[in-house]
Amino acid sequence: MDVDALYQRHRDALLVFLVRRTADTEVALDLWAETFAQAVASRHKFRGRTEAEAAGWLYGIAKRQLALYYRRGHAEQRALNKLGLERPPATDELLREVEERAALQDLRRDLSEALSALSEPIRDAVQLRIVDELPYADVAHSLRISEPAARARVSRGLAALADLLDPIAIREATTT
Amino acid sequence: MNLDAYMDDFGRDLHRAAHTRRSRRRAARLLLPAVPAGAALAVAISALPSGGGGVDAIAAAREALAPDGEIVHMKIELRHGTRVVMPSEQWYAANPTRWRTRFEGGVIGRRSGGNRIETAFFKDRLRFYDAWTDTVTIWRDAKLPQAGASPSMFGGDPATDLRAELDKGDVRDDGVVSVDGRQVRRLVREDGQYGFKRRFVYHVDPKTFEPIGGHMSFRRRGGKFMRGPQFKVTLYERLPLNARNEQLLKFDKTLDTRYVWR
Numbered sequence: 001m002d003v004d005a006l007y008q009r010h011r012d013a014l015l016v017f018l019v020r021r022t023a024d025t026e027v028a029l030d031l032w033a034e035t036f037a038q039a040v041a042s043r044h045k046f047r048g049r050t051e052a053e054a055a056g057w058l059y060g061i062a063k064r065q066l067a068l069y070y071r072r073g074h075a076e077q078r079a080l081n082k083l084g085l086e087r088p089p090a091t092d093e094l095l096r097e098v099e100e101r102a103a104l105q106d107l108r109r110d111l112s113e114a115l116s117a118l119s120e121p122i123r124d125a126v127q128l129r130i131v132d133e134l135p136y137a138d139v140a141h142s143l144r145i146s147e148p149a150a151r152a153r154v155s156r157g158l159a160a161l162a163d164l165l166d167p168i169a170i171r172e173a174t175t176t
Numbered sequence: 177m178n179l180d181a182y183m184d185d186f187g188r189d190l191h192r193a194a195h196t197r198r199s200r201r202r203a204a205r206l207l208l209p210a211v212p213a214g215a216a217l218a219v220a221i222s223a224l225p226s227g228g229g230g231v232d233a234i235a236a237a238r239e240a241l242a243p244d245g246e247i248v249h250m251k252i253e254l255r256h257g258t259r260v261v262m263p264s265e266q267w268y269a270a271n272p273t274r275w276r277t278r279f280e281g282g283v284i285g286r287r288s289g290g291n292r293i294e295t296a297f298f299k300d301r302l303r304f305y306d307a308w309t310d311t312v313t314i315w316r317d318a319k320l321p322q323a324g325a326s327p328s329m330f331g332g333d334p335a336t337d338l339r340a341e342l343d344k345g346d347v348r349d350d351g352v353v354s355v356d357g358r359q360v361r362r363l364v365r366e367d368g369q370y371g372f373k374r375r376f377v378y379h380v381d382p383k384t385f386e387p388i389g390g391h392m393s394f395r396r397r398g399g400k401f402m403r404g405p406q407f408k409v410t411l412y413e414r415l416p417l418n419a420r421n422e423q424l425l426k427f428d429k430t431l432d433t434r435y436v437w438r
Contacts, residue, residue: 040194074357083193084403089353097179
């Protein structure tokens with residue numbers, strides 16, 4: 001498995017995939033870095049031979065990371081720690097560039113329309129965090145709940161909206 | 177830095193990690209602290225009062241570790257991978273500087289039969305207490321062991337080492353980042369040591385500047401990377417400085433405790 005080649009082929013598309021699944025550029029960058037770190041750490045387990053199989057394997061790792069994020073409310077950093085890697089901090093300018101590449105503004109618009117399907121506590125949390133772009137601390141303060149609880153509600157909400165997000169993300173992942 | 181350059185940078189780190197994993201693990205094992213007490217003394221001495229300064233975040237982080245008129249009580253777990261190598265507990269007061277650090281349990285504690293080891297500093301004297309032999313060894317200032325005799329890398333006393341790292345100056349404020357789902361302020365200090373570029377990363381609460389955790393890493397010449405120990409602050413509290421709490425800065429001795437002067 002040539003991890004360098006895999007990284008070069010999928011680094012942009014995978015980031016877009018994750019941004020559009022989380023609607024949070026910082027979280028998406030954490031998941032993106034952890035996914036590639038997992039790929040490096042477990043590359044000896046890959047049994048495929050083709051580029052398509054390698055892509056499927058990589059996105060499988062990314063989806064597992066996403067599932068963990070939806071469940072726990074924060075991105076894992078196990079492989080990054082294991083390898084001694086650290087995702088460099090992102091400037092505001094860089095986060096804006098990530099948002100533009102992922103067309104996150106459009107997604108936020110779509111999300112705000114789909115929010116009505118959620119229960120009120122979950123909808124409020126997703127609305128404040130994703131649509132209004134408030135930090136988690138402010139979301140927690142507004143809803144009078146703890147910050148971990150606010151994270152959990154947002155990630156549960158996003159998981160419930162996966163029907164909306166999935167087709168976009170999968171299309172982008174498979175057209176690269 | 178634009179996104180392409182950002183991704184190029186991370187790609188280079190990933191490439192290095194992919195090609196150096198085995199040697200990094202072997203070397204990292206060698207860097208595990210072998211004798212906590214000796215390392216604790218060396219690290220502790222390096223933290224005696226010194227100058228320093230920097231941007232506000234760094235000053236605030238230092239202030240959180242050594243406030244006036246209060247005792248800082250911290251519990252810190254030193255980890256290597258998933259193992260807790262050495263849990264420590266420290267009580268610290270400033271002006272004049274005095275502190276007590278207790279090590280007990282963890283991987284190293286189990287190796288030494290669960291022994292409790294304590295170090296304390298006050299009135300220009302460093303004291304070392306071994307509960308197994310119930311002996312206090314006291315170093316007078318003229319005979320203090322030389323600082324830096326062992327690698328400065330949380331070898332024995334993470335709390336004292338934190339203050340030492342911040343006091344050395346040249347600390348960079350990386351701003352607020354997300355770590356394990358929590359917003360933290362990242363302070364970084366880099367220097368050269370023993371042929372390695374050493375990187376000390378310290379995470380503090382972005383509002384209160386209370387310590388959260390961090391890690392040490394090393395980069396060999398040629399860019400090969402090794403992860404050093406990590407530490408996590410499991411308890412941070414400030415206690416009022418009064419006669420009762422002042423006792424926390426001293427050892428729990430027995431009537432049979434022996435004293436050895438060096």
